[in-house]
Amino acid sequence: MKQTAKIYVAGHRGLVGSALVRRLQASGFSNLLLPTRRELDLTRQQAVEDFFERERPDYVFLAAAKVGGIRANSVFAGDFIRDNLLIQTNVIESARRAGVSKLLFLGSSCIYPKFASQPIRESELMTGPLEPTNSAYAVAKIAGIEMVQAYRRQFDFPGICLMPTNLYGPGDNFDLENAHVAPALMRRFHEAKLSEAPEVTVWGSGRPRREFLHCDDLADAALLLMQEYDEAEIVNVGCGEDVSIAELAETIRDVVGYPGRLTFDASKPDGTPRKLLDVSRLFAIGWRPKIALRDGLEQAYQWYVENVETKGVRATVS
Numbered sequence: 506m507k508q509t510a511k512i513y514v515a516g517h518r519g520l521v522g523s524a525l526v527r528r529l530q531a532s533g534f535s536n537l538l539l540p541t542r543r544e545l546d547l548t549r550q551q552a553v554e555d556f557f558e559r560e561r562p563d564y565v566f567l568a569a570a571k572v573g574g575i576r577a578n579s580v581f582a583g584d585f586i587r588d589n590l591l592i593q594t595n596v597i598e599s600a601r602r603a604g605v606s607k608l609l610f611l612g613s614s615c616i617y618p619k620f621a622s623q624p625i626r627e628s629e630l631m632t633g634p635l636e637p638t639n640s641a642y643a644v645a646k647i648a649g650i651e652m653v654q655a656y657r658r659q660f661d662f663p664g665i666c667l668m669p670t671n672l673y674g675p676g677d678n679f680d681l682e683n684a685h686v687a688p689a690l691m692r693r694f695h696e697a698k699l700s701e702a703p704e705v706t707v708w709g710s711g712r713p714r715r716e717f718l719h720c721d722d723l724a725d726a727a728l729l730l731m732q733e734y735d736e737a738e739i740v741n742v743g744c745g746e747d748v749s750i751a752e753l754a755e756t757i758r759d760v761v762g763y764p765g766r767l768t769f770d771a772s773k774p775d776g777t778p779r780k781l782l783d784v785s786r787l788f789a790i791g792w793r794p795k796i797a798l799r800d801g802l803e804q805a806y807q808w809y810v811e812n813v814e815t816k817g818v819r820a821t822v823s
């Protein structure tokens with residue numbers, strides 16, 4: 506990848522896209538295409554085709570997606586399957602037509618079966634039923650993987666697929682109801698601290714286990730794979746360690762400095778019992794994460810206080 510290469514980061518205002526832009530800029534890539542949603546609606550086929558025809562990017566990071574936590578995935582399942590299918594189909598097809606040098610598609614660890622054996626190897630894909638709370642999103646992402654792989658076979662399309670574990674970091678969506686667990690709890694603890702509430706409720710039993718990766722680590726891995734990986738097989742991206750939701754909640758309580766109690770609301774869904782990725786394929790390429798969970802949560806909390814709280818920035822779901 507030449508430093509002058511024209512790079513399109515789709516979804517550059519989201520958690521992953523903004524981390525990719527920081528990472529690319531830090532490495533000296535300055536020819537970045539970053540249209541806003543108003544300038545380019547990725548669900549509109551003609552608009553996306555026109556954009557690719559006009560701009561002819563060399564590299565595409567497909568980080569645009571409709572994403573959310575366990576509740577948003579259930580409540581807005583229709584939006585999630587429609588928007589994600591449209592966005593990825595439009596971008597992948599337009600990239601093929603424009604003859605890009607490489608496209609990197611981002612999936613998710615929720616593509617794997619609910620009861621996949623742990624840690625989850627890439628070969629677990631489509632070996633069992635999905636977790637119902639996010640099956641609409643997962644099916645869209647699985648379709649994206651199939652599309653990239655089918656395009657590789659039929660058209661020699663230079664696409665690769667990464668499956669990140671649960672991500673967090675600056676630029677996240679901090680919506681109390683619709684965000685993922687880490688930002689939602691960060692905000693809930695923060696607000697409880699300010700209002701001196703005696704307790705904070707954590708959804709579910711606290712027993713599910715999740716693996717958390719900082720978005721800057723994901724961006725680092727994505728840039729490496731964009732440059733060094735060109736195979737049809739999907740690649741898991743994680744840190745190789747997981748924690749229970751109860752442990753995560755305790756850590757976030759500490760980071761926020763909330764002195765009150767923690768209670769669990771068992772009427773809320775737990776989702777998949779465990780989602781730890783097998784990262785041996787990625788680690789064999791020589792990559793390792795750099796940001797420890799506690800440090801990353803502290804940094805994300807600082808970003809939340811400085812941006813969402815102080816400046817009223819609402820990190821959008823993009």
Ligand code: GDP
Pocket residue numbers: 573574575576615639671681683684685686687689690706707708709713715750773774775776777780
């Ligand atoms: P998932 O990995 O797809 O299940 O996504 P989430 O990040 O939304 O949820 C992870 C786990 O955290 C689930 O077991 C949730 O029930 C639990 N959880 C606990 N409190 C919260 C919360 O406030 N918001 C969310 N989204 N999840 C929570």
